[in-house]
Amino acid sequence: MSRKKTPKNKGGSVPAASTLPTAANRSRLACSRTARPGPEALPKGPPQSGRPSLGGTGDFYDVAFKVMLVGDSGVGKTCLLVRFKDGAFLAGTFISTVGIDFRNKVLDVDGTKVKLQIWDTAGQERFRSVTHAYYRDAHALLLLYDITNKDSFDNIQAWLTEIQEYAQQDVVLMLLGNKVDSTQERVVKREDGEKLAKLFAGVWAAVHGNQRKDRPQRGLGFHSHS
Ligand SMILES: Nc1nc2c(ncn2[C@@H]2O[C@H](COP(=O)(O)OP(=O)(O)OP(=O)(O)O)[C@@H](O)[C@H]2O)c(=O)[nH]1
Numbered sequence: 001m002s003r004k005k006t007p008k009n010k011g012g013s014v015p016a017a018s019t020l021p022t023a024a025n026r027s028r029l030a031c032s033r034t035a036r037p038g039p040e041a042l043p044k045g046p047p048q049s050g051r052p053s054l055g056g057t058g059d060f061y062d063v064a065f066k067v068m069l070v071g072d073s074g075v076g077k078t079c080l081l082v083r084f085k086d087g088a089f090l091a092g093t094f095i096s097t098v099g100i101d102f103r104n105k106v107l108d109v110d111g112t113k114v115k116l117q118i119w120d121t122a123g124q125e126r127f128r129s130v131t132h133a134y135y136r137d138a139h140a141l142l143l144l145y146d147i148t149n150k151d152s153f154d155n156i157q158a159w160l161t162e163i164q165e166y167a168q169q170d171v172v173l174m175l176l177g178n179k180v181d182s183t184q185e186r187v188v189k190r191e192d193g194e195k196l197a198k199l200f201a202g203v204w205a206a207v208h209g210n211q212r213k214d215r216p217q218r219g220l221g222f223h224s225h226s
Pocket residue numbers: 071072073074075076077078079080090091092093094095096097098121122123124178179180181182226
């Protein structure tokens with residue numbers, strides 16, 4: 001596999017006219033939580049082999065995947081991404097993401113350089129139409145809920161309906177129960193998360209199982225993030 005070098009800009013941010021931060025919310029922007037225009041990065045299809053992409057890290061890579069973080073506002077999508085990318089936890093005041101943003105990270109998996117282009121979406125309802133457009137190019141979706149927030153768990157069903165409508169049928173899905181450090185405030189039991197994941201893995205397989213015989217069966221995995 002040939003190795004390409006990505007351009008030297010970090011998770012790009014080009015505000016879209018339709019999602020430009022207003023005067024009211026501009027002051028809430030932080031951590032590169034920026035609105036972006038329509039999808040133009042990794043095209044859908046099999047993982048990209050040695051392609052340069054938008055917002056590179058300057059690292060070489062063999063294969064690239066587009067991953068999206070979705071879930072209610074406040075479940076911890078941005079913090080998870082920042083933690084994964086930079087190893088730091090964003091403590092302090094909660095500042096909601098505006099629109100959509102991404103970060104790249106290259107990992108070494110058994111000698112193969114895997115570039116993940118991870119898209120952080122806004123959980124707020126008003127940005128939903130912006131994020132819908134990005135689903136169809138995603139290879140994987142991480143669907144988060146907050147174990148201290150029952151609503152965010154109850155809304156998983158609605159998120160799955162949205163994913164079924166806008167994402168590719170063979171997208172890899174993972175359900176994550178976030179904020180497990182807040183044991184005192186936990187209101188969603190781990191077993192309930194596992195049960196939901198199993199239930200929807202079954203539903204997903206029943207709906208999409210026979211449609212792509214050329215690809216391995218996808219389902220909804222469950223993972224509890226700490
Ligand atoms: N205790 C705890 N708090 C967390 C964790 N992850 C995020 N938070 C807090 O939860 C709040 C929301 O986190 P964000 O990452 O901004 O949430 P988000 O899902 O990106 O929200 P939107 O951008 O509105 O969609 C912040 O105050 C974080 O500090 C975690 O693992 N544990």
